Amino acid sequence: MLSYLVRRVVGAVVVLFVLSVAVFAIFYLLPGDPAQLVCGVKTCSADRLALVRQKLGLDQPVAMQYWQFVTGLVVGRDVSAGPTVLHCPAPCLGFSFQTDEPVLALITDRLPVSLSLTLGAMVLWLTIGVGGGVLSALRRGRFVDRATTALVLGGMSVPVFVSGLLLLMVFCVWLRWLPFPSYVPLGSDPAAWAANLVLPWFALALVQAATYARLTRTSMLETLAEDHIRTARAYGLRESRVVGRHALRGALTPLATMLAIDVGAVLTSAALTETLFGLPGLGQLLVQSVNTLDLPVVVGLMLLAGFAIVIGNVVADLLYAVLDRRVSLT
Amino acid sequence: MSVPVETTTRAGTTEDGPPPARSARVVWRRLLADRPAVFGLAFAGLAVLVALTAPLLSALEGQDPVTFHPELVDSARGGVPLGSFGGVSAEHWLGVEPQTGRDLFARTVHGAQISLAVAVGAAVVQVGLGVALGLAAGLGGRWLDHLLGRVIDLVIAFPSLIFSVALLAVVPDSFPRPLLLMLILGLFGWGGTARIVRAQVLSLRSRDHVAAARLAGARPARVAFREILPGVVAPVLSYAAILLPSNMIAEAGLSFLGVGVRPPTPSWGQMLSKATTWFRGDPVYVLVPAILLFLTVLSFSLLADGLRTALDPRAGGLARRAE
Numbered sequence: 001m002l003s004y005l006v007r008r009v010v011g012a013v014v015v016l017f018v019l020s021v022a023v024f025a026i027f028y029l030l031p032g033d034p035a036q037l038v039c040g041v042k043t044c045s046a047d048r049l050a051l052v053r054q055k056l057g058l059d060q061p062v063a064m065q066y067w068q069f070v071t072g073l074v075v076g077r078d079v080s081a082g083p084t085v086l087h088c089p090a091p092c093l094g095f096s097f098q099t100d101e102p103v104l105a106l107i108t109d110r111l112p113v114s115l116s117l118t119l120g121a122m123v124l125w126l127t128i129g130v131g132g133g134v135l136s137a138l139r140r141g142r143f144v145d146r147a148t149t150a151l152v153l154g155g156m157s158v159p160v161f162v163s164g165l166l167l168l169m170v171f172c173v174w175l176r177w178l179p180f181p182s183y184v185p186l187g188s189d190p191a192a193w194a195a196n197l198v199l200p201w202f203a204l205a206l207v208q209a210a211t212y213a214r215l216t217r218t219s220m221l222e223t224l225a226e227d228h229i230r231t232a233r234a235y236g237l238r239e240s241r242v243v244g245r246h247a248l249r250g251a252l253t254p255l256a257t258m259l260a261i262d263v264g265a266v267l268t269s270a271a272l273t274e275t276l277f278g279l280p281g282l283g284q285l286l287v288q289s290v291n292t293l294d295l296p297v298v299v300g301l302m303l304l305a306g307f308a309i310v311i312g313n314v315v316a317d318l319l320y321a322v323l324d325r326r327v328s329l330t
Numbered sequence: 331m332s333v334p335v336e337t338t339t340r341a342g343t344t345e346d347g348p349p350p351a352r353s354a355r356v357v358w359r360r361l362l363a364d365r366p367a368v369f370g371l372a373f374a375g376l377a378v379l380v381a382l383t384a385p386l387l388s389a390l391e392g393q394d395p396v397t398f399h400p401e402l403v404d405s406a407r408g409g410v411p412l413g414s415f416g417g418v419s420a421e422h423w424l425g426v427e428p429q430t431g432r433d434l435f436a437r438t439v440h441g442a443q444i445s446l447a448v449a450v451g452a453a454v455v456q457v458g459l460g461v462a463l464g465l466a467a468g469l470g471g472r473w474l475d476h477l478l479g480r481v482i483d484l485v486i487a488f489p490s491l492i493f494s495v496a497l498l499a500v501v502p503d504s505f506p507r508p509l510l511l512m513l514i515l516g517l518f519g520w521g522g523t524a525r526i527v528r529a530q531v532l533s534l535r536s537r538d539h540v541a542a543a544r545l546a547g548a549r550p551a552r553v554a555f556r557e558i559l560p561g562v563v564a565p566v567l568s569y570a571a572i573l574l575p576s577n578m579i580a581e582a583g584l585s586f587l588g589v590g591v592r593p594p595t596p597s598w599g600q601m602l603s604k605a606t607t608w609f610r611g612d613p614v615y616v617l618v619p620a621i622l623l624f625l626t627v628l629s630f631s632l633l634a635d636g637l638r639t640a641l642d643p644r645a646g647g648l649a650r651r652a653e
Binding site: 011015018019022023026153154156157158159161162165166168169173265271272275276286287290291293298301302305306309 | 366480484488489491492493495496497499500575579582583586587588589599602603605606609610613616620623624627628631632635
């Protein structure tokens with residue numbers, strides 16, 4: 001168990017290393033000059049461009065920049081911004097090229113938005129997906145099953161930006177039941193927070209619910225065919241007890257691992273939803289910083305995304321071992 | 331955005347391996363007995379036809395996808411098309427684009443070209459890389475298998491959408507955009523195929539016919555191509571069929587985020603991205619690409635589902651999806 005964890009942590013560090021090197025590499029090997037963008041494309045004199053470049057640390061070799069980034073991450077570093085020197089404590093992700101704000105602060109500012117979006121949507125997609133999948137498996141071949149299967153195929157064919165747009169048109173423009181989403185922090189007004197997030201939640205949850213329903217159905221059918229279920233039935237247990245007590249546990253184990261992975265992929269799934277609804281979350285921040293070549297922010301977000309995915313995978317494996325006693329981690 | 335990966339292939343779970351591969355005719359007959367799959371096949375075929383004949387179709391309408399028609403939009407109302415249903419008329423079959431007045435039908439059929447070409451091209455890259463690396467992992471000995479196994483895990487777990495956004499934003503516009511999209515989707519999307527091929531190879535390589543070929547003195551390359559590769563075709567084919575719709579969604583997503591094909595080249599994702607600011611004034615502009623994208627993706631998914639069932643050696647006779 002311990003050696004397993006150690007290996008996973010080493011693996012995670014390798015993945016994050018590859019990720020950060022890759023991001024640095026693509027931003028430096030390919031054309032496009034962040035200093036030019038900060039300085040303004042047309043109104044920038046050569047002197048001022050050199051100054052900006054020096055301030056952003058772009059005048060140094062790539063390897064040096066990467067080294068400074070890594071030391072900043074581990075022990076913190078000092079960054080000179082003109083006459084003043086800013087200290088950036090570990091874990092230092094540097095400062096935004098565009099706004100000079102610390103990247104860590106930018107990320108923590110926007111994290112609540114992405115978390116609100118993802119966690120809310122998760123509750124929805126689990127309810128709909130698992131409920132539909134279990135029902136479908138128990139009524140296999142009947143109308144409910146066929147209808148669920150059809151809905152699943154439909155749901156998986158609608159990208160989140162299409163379902164989101166349609167929801168917006170129906171509920172904000174035609175019916176006018178809901179406000180056009182704009183983020184309200186949970187702390188300041190819980191009702192407005194929820195009202196504004198209902199549409200993004202549903203848009204994001206629809207696709208995911210379809211995937212979960214499909215997996216739940218397959219997994220439930222496999223579990224119901226296993227020997228211990230037959231035994232439980234042979235003992236004369238009521239069907240509700242067989243399903244609720246014995247089948248669900250086995251059937252939901254693969255779901256727990258998938259859920260851990262999906263939560264880890266929060267940033268990826270949020271990028272499209274946040275862009276569509278204009279929610280100021282991490283996904284939107286990423287798209288903006290990519291378009292302005294704001295390297296420190298992009299690197300920070302990529303590392304965060306990689307970190308979350310790696311953690312999600314480890315949690316998934318651990319959950320699997322805890323829930324299914326036949327699995328042992330070595 | 332990634333395709334869910336089945337960790338065990340179904341052929342790998344049977345004791346004495348899959349029954350001999352079904353002949354193409356049997357698969358075809360089973361596919362035709364499957365109503366949703368036939369619908370998928372018909373609509374997907376139509377979409378491919380439309381994409382191939384896009385220039386012809388827009389010429390038939392008498393329009394092209396890039397000419398501006400400022401006289402057809404209401405500049406006083408911010409550029410909403412004049413006329414009902416987004417400016418539908420005998421000259422403009424689906425109306426015109428808001429603000430620019432470009433013909434929507436021409437843009438839609440040309441958009442189908444990008445959407446399908448990128449999806450197919452990316453799938454070719456994904457399958458090519460996946461089969462090559464999966465074969466190498468399955469046949470190449472322990473170290474290579476271990477190494478490639480890690481790489482496959484990495485590719486599957488990689489935050490590829492985010493990385494693609496970053497990559498697409500910095501590559502200069504002189505590089506052909508659709509080709510770039512194919513390559514990027516392909517490079518990030520081969521993990522699932524490789525995993526399936528590897529599992530299949532591991533189960534195939536201990537079979538009697540492979541051992542017989544080895545004993546008869548066949549060289550490793552011959553064993554790989556003549557004895558192993560044919561056994562990989564069916565699972566790869568049914569997985570590749572799911573890759574198409576998922577690539578279409580990925581392309582549309584990237585274009586939606588503004589890093590896909592560049593204007594004035596039309597694409598459905600890009601149209602949807604513009605539509606986000608127009609859905610109040612011009613709902614038709616949203617509905618046209620939304621419905622087409624949905625139907626095309628759905629029909630490819632139905633086709634993939636049917637193909638999987640038809641290729642599945644476990645399902646007997648013409649019995650339909652009663653699993």
